[in-house]
Amino acid sequence: MSIDKSKACLTLGQIEEWLKKAGVNATAQRLAICQFVLCQADHPTADDIKVWADDNFPKISLATVYNTLNTLVEAGLLREYCFPHSEKKIYDNNIVDHYHLYDEATHRLIDVSPEVVTVDHAKLKNANIKRADLILYGSILNEEK
Amino acid sequence: MSIDKSKACLTLGQIEEWLKKAGVNATAQRLAICQFVLCQADHPTADDIKVWADDNFPKISLATVYNTLNTLVEAGLLREYCFPHSEKKIYDNNIVDHYHLYDEATHRLIDVSPEVVTVDHAKLKNANIKRADLILYGSILNEEK
DNA sequence: GTTAGTGCAAATCCTTTGCAAGCCG
């Protein structure tokens, strides 16, 4: 059901290249944030990232966390979402089109393949749909993928 | 494509009854807000309602607008949504399950029948889905319904 | 040395809250 995240656990060197390729300077703070967001975090909020950074990096200000996230989103390296169950924005390192399932039992967000949902364009004849955002609410019955 | 809103244009007396039936006291402020939200407004924000109220009611404070909206949502008389294209909450007098289409040309939100979207539960075998929130982004090619 | 990036604090936006005053039975 979930989508594999093949980007998981890159080396710092690989992250540096990945940033450069997108035209983003690889500063120490950005590398640290990327390492967390790409390899360890699962749909983190800006605050989650700040908490992690405080424990794992000499010093990063909240403003830098936000700046970095916005930079990465603009560069297309990260996706930003906002769902009804929380006011906070969440960041997703999966930049392939996909949907989400919010597991109400564990409060975790799970990536869902786009094939799970079909939009009947025939019933929307007079509309030109570019993009769809879907979130499912429910619970996972078991952990098998 | 859109869903008909059969509740449109109730009299004050009808709104009063409708509130009472839901266990909500019909104060002057609440009646005014309901009249706007049910009859004239199209997916308004709290601010839209305040602006209308300032022009059409002796005095309503912003706090009362928010209090009233929360009361109506809790009573199940109104639905509250939050979409990625705006930080503000929007209120919908259509309390039947449905989805939305955001028309990027006019910045209007259009109700979409749930039949337009199919969730393939077979592909989500290990999940128990209770609810889905979907928003489509695109544009309307013509205004015929 | 410039230019980009950072840190801090203040500012902003939307929404909620505390509390005194008003209204209605």
Add this chain to the structure above:
DNA sequence: CGGCTTGCAAAGGATTTGCACTAAC
């Protein structure tokens, strides 16, 4: 009177901004 509603102003949380400071080419 007594409880529910109101209005106001202050507080709150998330994110952004202004600006001086630092760092890196």
